[in-house]
Amino acid sequence: MERIKVEHLYKQYRLGQVGTGSLIQDVNRWWHKVRGKEDPTLKVTESNDRSKQGNSDYVWALKDISFSVNHGEVLGIIGRNGAGKSSLLKILSKVTSPTKGQITLNGRVASLLEVGTGFHPELTGRENIYLNGAILGMSKREITQKFDEIVAFSGVEKYIDTPVKRYSSGMYVRLAFAVAAHLEPEILIVDEVLAVGDVDFQKKCMGKMKDVASHGRTVLFVSHNMEAVKNLCTRAILMEHGTIVSEGTPSHVIETYLMSRNQSDWGKEYREHEAPGNAFTRLKSVQLKPLREDGKPIITVKSSLEINISFWNYVEGLVANLSLHLYAATGECVFNVITQIPPPTIGVGLHHARCVIPKELLNTGTFYISFMLVQDTSKPLFNFEEVLTFEVEEERETTNWHGKYPGFVRPKIDFKINP
Amino acid sequence: MHIHSSIKSTFVIREMDSFVQEKHHHIEVISSKRRLFDVRLRELWNYRDLVMVFVRRDFVAQYKQTILGPLWFVLQPILTALMFYFIFGRIATIPTQGIHPFLFYFSGLTLWGYFSDVFTKCSNTFVGNSALFGKVYFPRLAVPLSIVISGLYKWMIQSIVLLVVLIWFQVSGVENINVHWSLALVPLYILLLALLGFGLGILFSSLTTKYRDLSFLLAFGVQLLMYGTPIIYPLSFTSGMMRKLLEWNPLSGILENFRYALFSVGSFNLGGLVYAVAFTLAALTVGILVFSRVEKSFMDTV
Numbered sequence: 033m034e035r036i037k038v039e040h041l042y043k044q045y046r047l048g049q050v051g052t053g054s055l056i057q058d059v060n061r062w063w064h065k066v067r068g069k070e071d072p073t074l075k076v077t078e079s080n081d082r083s084k085q086g087n088s089d090y091v092w093a094l095k096d097i098s099f100s101v102n103h104g105e106v107l108g109i110i111g112r113n114g115a116g117k118s119s120l121l122k123i124l125s126k127v128t129s130p131t132k133g134q135i136t137l138n139g140r141v142a143s144l145l146e147v148g149t150g151f152h153p154e155l156t157g158r159e160n161i162y163l164n165g166a167i168l169g170m171s172k173r174e175i176t177q178k179f180d181e182i183v184a185f186s187g188v189e190k191y192i193d194t195p196v197k198r199y200s201s202g203m204y205v206r207l208a209f210a211v212a213a214h215l216e217p218e219i220l221i222v223d224e225v226l227a228v229g230d231v232d233f234q235k236k237c238m239g240k241m242k243d244v245a246s247h248g249r250t251v252l253f254v255s256h257n258m259e260a261v262k263n264l265c266t267r268a269i270l271m272e273h274g275t276i277v278s279e280g281t282p283s284h285v286i287e288t289y290l291m292s293r294n295q296s297d298w299g300k301e302y303r304e305h306e307a308p309g310n311a312f313t314r315l316k317s318v319q320l321k322p323l324r325e326d327g328k329p330i331i332t333v334k335s336s337l338e339i340n341i342s343f344w345n346y347v348e349g350l351v352a353n354l355s356l357h358l359y360a361a362t363g364e365c366v367f368n369v370i371t372q373i374p375p376p377t378i379g380v381g382l383h384h385a386r387c388v389i390p391k392e393l394l395n396t397g398t399f400y401i402s403f404m405l406v407q408d409t410s411k412p413l414f415n416f417e418e419v420l421t422f423e424v425e426e427e428r429e430t431t432n433w434h435g436k437y438p439g440f441v442r443p444k445i446d447f448k449i450n451p
Numbered sequence: 452m453h454i455h456s457s458i459k460s461t462f463v464i465r466e467m468d469s470f471v472q473e474k475h476h477h478i479e480v481i482s483s484k485r486r487l488f489d490v491r492l493r494e495l496w497n498y499r500d501l502v503m504v505f506v507r508r509d510f511v512a513q514y515k516q517t518i519l520g521p522l523w524f525v526l527q528p529i530l531t532a533l534m535f536y537f538i539f540g541r542i543a544t545i546p547t548q549g550i551h552p553f554l555f556y557f558s559g560l561t562l563w564g565y566f567s568d569v570f571t572k573c574s575n576t577f578v579g580n581s582a583l584f585g586k587v588y589f590p591r592l593a594v595p596l597s598i599v600i601s602g603l604y605k606w607m608i609q610s611i612v613l614l615v616v617l618i619w620f621q622v623s624g625v626e627n628i629n630v631h632w633s634l635a636l637v638p639l640y641i642l643l644l645a646l647l648g649f650g651l652g653i654l655f656s657s658l659t660t661k662y663r664d665l666s667f668l669l670a671f672g673v674q675l676l677m678y679g680t681p682i683i684y685p686l687s688f689t690s691g692m693m694r695k696l697l698e699w700n701p702l703s704g705i706l707e708n709f710r711y712a713l714f715s716v717g718s719f720n721l722g723g724l725v726y727a728v729a730f731t732l733a734a735l736t737v738g739i740l741v742f743s744r745v746e747k748s749f750m751d752t753v
């Protein structure tokens with residue numbers, strides 16, 4: 033039996049700021065509606081692709097989404113940022129309404145879009161349990177019944193009569209999750225709650241989610257953590273640009289997801305007159321290629337990365353070095369490598385360079401690469417900035433912990449306990 | 452893999468059917484279509500505990516880390532009435548129908564305080580709670596409803612003080628108080644003020660989600676409205692055009708009738724009361740109508 037049935041769901045968003053322009057548009061839409069005509073903005077709405085510059089002020093965050101979820105299923109929803117996952121969850125949890133289409137829900141819905149919603153810093157832990165529980169749809173009687181269980185689960189017994197503004201962030205999150213975990217909805221929507229808390233607490237949360245599902249309730253789980261999706265979900269869907277592009281077993285969908293990420297960002301090729309560069313040099317192409325034993329074109333912590341770069345040199349007899357900078361998404365430089373010393377002397381024309389970043393060096397996350405052409409190991413000729421962007425995905429043996437390892441690198445360094 | 456997982460879920464469904472039947476069947480459809488007057492009172496009733504928790508939160512949170520605490524509920528109107536007493540009673544000497552100016556102002560201020568409190572706070576429903584509304588669903592009307600109720604508590608505390616003051620004036624012989632039978636109608640007056648503040652408040656709240664200009668107007672408008680309501684002067688003090696204008700204000704009839712009930716001065720204004728009822732019902736209808744339309748999608752514009 034179906035718990036959730038989503039049929040031809042659309043969601044339109046308006047871009048830009050609200051101002052006098054939007055007042056004119058509103059009047060225009062209203063005038064079309066009064067005359068019984070179709071909303072003029074629906075026609076100009078574009079699909080939501082953040083990599084392209086759109087011409088319209090309106091985008092489809094969701095475009096013709098249909099799927100259904102049965103009793104006892106844990107459905108994983110994956111996709112890049114901006115794929116429409118959050119919009120979908122917002123509509124499912126009734127925070128906002130769809131532009132077109134409909135959803136049939138068979139059962140009470142509770143969502144953990146963000147734990148601790150509605151916590152008031154001035155109130156004590158006890159008061160906040162009641163407040164938060166009521167916001168999430170529990171009655172006072174229900175909360176009182178489960179109060180001791182909630183407090184025990186959170187592990188903050190000692191501070192239950194202290195205002196939560198004095199809590200550490202860990203305590204805060206634990207208390208908040210404890211309340212949410214004791215809801216008994218038929219449908220539970222979970223969005224990235226595993227990103228917080230310590231190992232012990234994460235284990236508790238995962239256990240609770242499995243528990244919920246095994247009691248015939250339905251869970252919708254959105255996460256960037258592929259390991260957690262693989263372990264928890266019975267089925268998964270992959271979203272891209274507001275549509276569902278793949279549906280099936282978690283491992284199948286995750287693989288589709290990882291494969292879909294290549295091509296566009298992993299290579300660039302320019303014609304000479306429009307290539308980045310200056311009078312000394314221009315970039316012809318850069319290519320990123322994952323090298324793996326299984327041959328799959330995916331970038332995980334277990335993929336080596338081959339980088340090929342081609343550039344035109346216009347300086348006769350250049351004593352050349354290429355310098356590769358690898359940056360984390362947050363902007364810190366993770367490392368810098370340079371080509372051989374002493375540097376070769378190269379002539380005018382097309383030249384190639386190759387670099388392999390070994391597997392099991394980079395941690396999961398987004399990275400980007402810049403190149404610099406250097407003369408006489410001292411004079412930079414041009415800096416090709418951010419020519420490559422890629423994301424390293426998780427791939428690990430089963431551990432009980434599904435969180436992200438800290439740090440930019442995760443080198444495989446020998447480390448053993450003597451038994 | 453496909454076959455395996457479907458077998459697993461069929462098994463789970465069998466096992467769980469009995470569990471599902473125990474609970475009341477709850478089917479809900481989310482779509483873009485809207486009914487004109489989409490107020491789900493039963494749903495609101497199911498969330499009555501939430502309304503009361505909000506009421507409690509407002510009380511507790513407002514006076515945490517203050518020394519006088521809830522005493523401020525009482526002190527605020529007393530201090531304002533005292534200020535009015537010196538400015539309007541002593542300096543401007545506006546007549547107060549023979550009632551002691553302090554009593555006159557204080558009684559009016561308790562009513563006005565309730566109305567303006569409900570009105571201004573309700574008008575902030577969407578913008579002030581957008582962080583909460585953006586993450587979890589509950590009937591949005593729970594918020595303004597809790598404001599009406601917590602305001603009512605405040606008003607009750609203040610009217611106890613008013614009662615004490617009245618008795619004190621009577622006993623000390625400063626004022627001889629003649630209570631009129633229409634005192635029995637005071638609950639109706641309070642209900643009208645509550646509904647009017649609620650209706651107008653949620654209407655403004657809905658209108659400010661997209662265009663914030665209104666919230667600036669509102670702050671000024673409420674101030675103006677106080678002087679446009681017979682609180683520091685009786686309606687009989689005005690005449691001509693001014694009087695006409697004041698009679699358009701639905702609050703005028705309520706305030707005049709309230710003072711008549713307390714002090715038996717002036718006359719019972721039935722026309723004003725009927726007008727206030729009609730105005731309130733209209734404001735309430737329009738307010739709920741607009742609110743229920745806006746609540747579905749305001750997250751996209753707020």
